Amino acid sequence: MRYGRGPEVLRDLSFDLPRGSFQFLTGPSGAGKTSLLKLIYLAMKPSSGSISFFGQDTATLPREDLPLLRRRVGVVFQEFKLLNHLSVFDNAALPLRVTGRKRSEYAEDVAELLAWVGLGDRMDANPATLSGGEQQRVAIARAVVAQPEILIADEPTGNVDSDMAMRLLRLFVELNKLGTTIVFATHDLQLVRLLDAPVMTLSNGHLHIRPPRSQRLRPEPLESEVYVEDGPAEDEHE
Amino acid sequence: MSDRQIPPPPKGGAGALLPPDAGRDRPLFLVAAILVFLACIAALGARGAIVQAQAWTSDLETSLTIQIRPVEGRDTEADARQAAEIATEIEGIAAATAHGRDHAEALIAPWLGQDNLPDDLPLPLLVDVELNPGSAPPVEALQSALDEAGLAASVDDHARWAGAVKRAAGLARTLGISLLALLMGAAAAVIAFAARASLAARIDVIDALHLSGAEDGFIAQLFQRRFFMLGLKSGTAGALIAVIVSLLVSWGDTPADMLFFLPRWSMNPFELLMLGLAPLLSGATAALSARLAVATDLRQRW
Known part of the structure; x- marks a missing residue:
C-alpha cells in the first residue's frame, strides 16, 4: 500500500482476523499502524493486493456497497474524531442515525450505553468540554453503539493516564467477551502484556504475528527496538 | 451492563449533522x-413586454384605417363620411367612424404645434374601421368599394406595425427567457x-x-x-x-x-x-x- 506516488508504506502483509478474537497491533510511530487500520476499516483501498472483508474483496467492492460493510465495523480513532457541534448523546448515536433510524427508536439504548461508559450525566455536554478520557469514552460508545462485528481502536489509550488506560482496556475485553472482534492498536507494551492475546507487530512496513502467550512453545521477547519510545529497553521484554 | 439506574435520554430533537456555517x-x-x-x-419585464405587445397587436389586428387624401375641388370631410358609410356595408365590419379636420390637426399638433396650421392646408382625414370579432380584415373588398365610389382613399390594415410589434414582443420574450436561464x-x-x-x-x-x-x-x-x-x-x-x-x-x-x-x-x-x-x-x-x-x-x- 502506498500514498499517491510515494514509497510503499505496507507490503507483503497477510493475516486473518478470526471472528471473536482480540488482537493487539503494535509497532513504532510511523510503522504503518494507522495505514493498516485504515485498510481494515475501509477508509482506504489497497494500491495492490486484496483484502477479503466478510467474504468480499474490498479492492473490487462497488462504492455503493461500502456503507453496509462499514456498519459492521466500529472505529475508535486516535484523535477521537468527535463532532463538536453535536452533543455527547448525538455523537454516540451517530452510527444509528446515519442508517435512517428515528431518535425515539434508539434514544434509550444510547442513554444506557453512555451510562455504561460512565457518561450518563454528560449526555447533553459538548465534547469539547470533556476531558481526554471522557472524549475517548464517547468515541468508544460511538464505535460500539451499532453493535459492530469488528471493533478497531487506534491508540485508544494514547491520550489518557495509566488508570484510565486500564479501565478502557477492560471495556474492550468486556466487548470482546460479548463476541466483538477487537483490533487494539497501541505501542504501550504494559497493556499488551496484560492480556493473553496475539500481537501483530508492524515494522518497516512488514508484519510479524506473535501468537498468544499460552500458545507459544518458548518465551519470545517483543522486539525491544521498536518500543524505545515507551521506556528503557529492559522494561520492554517479557 | 450494570444495574444502576439508566438516566433518561436528553429531551429535544437531534442536532443538525452539518454544523452551522456561521457567517460563511x-x-x-x-x-x-x-x-x-x-x-x-x-x-x-418580459411578461410586461409581451402583455403590452399583445394589447397593441390586438388593437391593430381588429381594426382598419381608411385614409382620405385631399383632392382639389372635393370636400374631404364629406368623402370621409361617405367612406364610413361604404365601410359599414362591407361584411365583417362592425362600425366605421369618420374623423374630421380637428382630429387630423390634433394628430399632427405634437410636431407642428397648436394653431399654427393655415386653414387651407390640405390634410388627409382618417376613418376608423372596427372589425367584427374573429373576422378577417376585408381589405380588398373595402378598397374596391371605395375605388368604385371614386374616393381618393387607401385602406391600411396595420400589418407593417403589427408585424414590428410582434417581432419586438418575440425578441423581448426571448431575451427575458434567455436572461432567466442565464441567471x-x-x-x-x-x-x-x-x-x-x-x-x-x-x-x-x-x-x-x-x-x-x-x-x-x-x-x-x-x-x-x-x-x-x-x-x-x-x-x-x-x-x-x-x-x-x-x-x-x-x-x-x-x-x-x-x-x-x-x-x-x-x-x-x-x-x-x-x-x-x-x-x-x-x-x-x-x-x-x-x-x-x-x-x-x-x-x-x-
Whole structure:
C-alpha cells in the first residue's frame, strides 16, 4: 500500500482476523499502524493486493456497497474524531442515525450505553468540554453503539493516564467477551502484556504475528527496538 | 451492563449533522438574492413586454384605417363620411367612424404645434374601421368599394406595425427567457461552488459520517436541505425586492416611449404566481445544484 506516488508504506502483509478474537497491533510511530487500520476499516483501498472483508474483496467492492460493510465495523480513532457541534448523546448515536433510524427508536439504548461508559450525566455536554478520557469514552460508545462485528481502536489509550488506560482496556475485553472482534492498536507494551492475546507487530512496513502467550512453545521477547519510545529497553521484554 | 439506574435520554430533537456555517453563508445569500431579484425583474419585464405587445397587436389586428387624401375641388370631410358609410356595408365590419379636420390637426399638433396650421392646408382625414370579432380584415373588398365610389382613399390594415410589434414582443420574450436561464445557470454554478467549498470545509464531518456507515445519498441530502433553505430564503428576499422595485417603477412618472421597455406591474394572478414561485424555484435550483456537486465530489472519494 502506498500514498499517491510515494514509497510503499505496507507490503507483503497477510493475516486473518478470526471472528471473536482480540488482537493487539503494535509497532513504532510511523510503522504503518494507522495505514493498516485504515485498510481494515475501509477508509482506504489497497494500491495492490486484496483484502477479503466478510467474504468480499474490498479492492473490487462497488462504492455503493461500502456503507453496509462499514456498519459492521466500529472505529475508535486516535484523535477521537468527535463532532463538536453535536452533543455527547448525538455523537454516540451517530452510527444509528446515519442508517435512517428515528431518535425515539434508539434514544434509550444510547442513554444506557453512555451510562455504561460512565457518561450518563454528560449526555447533553459538548465534547469539547470533556476531558481526554471522557472524549475517548464517547468515541468508544460511538464505535460500539451499532453493535459492530469488528471493533478497531487506534491508540485508544494514547491520550489518557495509566488508570484510565486500564479501565478502557477492560471495556474492550468486556466487548470482546460479548463476541466483538477487537483490533487494539497501541505501542504501550504494559497493556499488551496484560492480556493473553496475539500481537501483530508492524515494522518497516512488514508484519510479524506473535501468537498468544499460552500458545507459544518458548518465551519470545517483543522486539525491544521498536518500543524505545515507551521506556528503557529492559522494561520492554517479557 | 450494570444495574444502576439508566438516566433518561436528553429531551429535544437531534442536532443538525452539518454544523452551522456561521457567517460563511451570508455572502452567498446576498449573491443568490441579487440573482433572484434580477431573474424576477427579467421575467416581469418580459411578461410586461409581451402583455403590452399583445394589447397593441390586438388593437391593430381588429381594426382598419381608411385614409382620405385631399383632392382639389372635393370636400374631404364629406368623402370621409361617405367612406364610413361604404365601410359599414362591407361584411365583417362592425362600425366605421369618420374623423374630421380637428382630429387630423390634433394628430399632427405634437410636431407642428397648436394653431399654427393655415386653414387651407390640405390634410388627409382618417376613418376608423372596427372589425367584427374573429373576422378577417376585408381589405380588398373595402378598397374596391371605395375605388368604385371614386374616393381618393387607401385602406391600411396595420400589418407593417403589427408585424414590428410582434417581432419586438418575440425578441423581448426571448431575451427575458434567455436572461432567466442565464441567471438560473449562474445561481446554480454559484451554489455548486459554495456546496463544494462547504463540503471541503467540513471534510472532518463527512469522514465521520462515512466511517459511521452513511451512504453518499444521506450526506448529499444534508447539503441539499441546507442549500434548499438558503435558496428559499434568498429567493424570498430577491422576489420581495423585485416586487418593491417594480411597484416603484409602475408608480413613477414613466415616459410613454419607455413603457414598452419597463416591467408593468399589475396585481394579477399570473404575476403573483410568478413571484410566489421564484423562492421555490430558487430553493429547488440550489438544492439540486448542491446535491449534484456534493454527490460528484463524494464519488471521487472511496
